[in-house]
Amino acid sequence: MIQIRISRPEDVTRQRELWRLAFGDEGAYVDNFYRTYYRPERMLLLEEDGEVQAMTAWFDTTFVVPERGRYRAAYLYAVATHPEARGRGLAGQLLAGADRIFREWDIPAVTTVPAEPSLHRFFGRNGFRECFVDGQFSLPRNGRATLLAGAALERLSPGEYRDLREELLAGTAHIDLPREALAYQAGACALAPGGGLYAVQTPHGRAALCAEGMESGELLVKELLCPPEDLDWVVERLPGLLPRWSSAWRTPEGTHPFGMLKWLDPELERSWDWSSTAYLGLAFD
Secondary structure, eight states: EEEEEOOGGGGGGHHHHHHHHHOOTTTHHHHHHHTTOOOGEEEEEEETTTTEEEEEEEEEEEEEEEETTTEEEEEEEEEEEOGGGGSSSSSHHHHHHHHHHHTTTOOOEEEEOOSSSSHHHHHHHHEEEEEEEEEEEEEOOGOOOOOOOOOOOEEEOOHHHHHHHHHHTTTOOOEEHHHHHHHHHHHTTSTTOEEEEEEEETTTTEEEEEEEETTTOOOEEEEEEEOGGGHHHHHHHHHHTTTTEEEEEEEEEEEEEEEEEEESSHHHHHOOOOOOOOOOOOOOO
């Protein structure tokens, strides 16, 4: 018998096992999720004959569409199936069950960021379509920017980062992340020296910058938001601001396929222009 249900505190040990088996994450990274964001109702489980075999976390976000509206959106995260239970369609059943729960909770949209290219096809078979894009850039290793003065990092709290992020994304269709989600991101950033949520004063305003550690020990700028005329100015100064910077950064300006959208509201599905794109940004990937 298969049941889709909200998690309970006693499920945490099994959830951690699935997370480790599916993604290889353990220790401080997973501890950060359970410390900063987890609540039982934020994890949905597929139970088969009394054994939890699949799970997904979800973040309660808002899809902001200028001149159209703000829509509550469930961002699916850490969708995982136990290796011994794969190949039987359990993840698809979990997604369908999650849709039913979200409809009951009056959530009209679901988003996700596939962990690898092949999973775009899997989510496509389960009702998702391409929607969210970003720009992913890097400097050649032999062409790193010269160290320049004239900028300093200001560390921000999750709430301060959210306020600045929303200010900089005004007029752009995007996902507004709640403070608790950004607390999870801040905790992940703090696992690496130099990582964090920052602001930088620029010639024409302020920039928001999220730096997180990579397996190499370097820092990836997972999100760089600033007035368009200041982008080159900020990038030129990143080596001085972040000595461990990997030379890679992401911005809203780009066409790289990143995340997918599913409307659960039939009217919103019919009226949505699928040729349009939006920005999701921080996906905790």
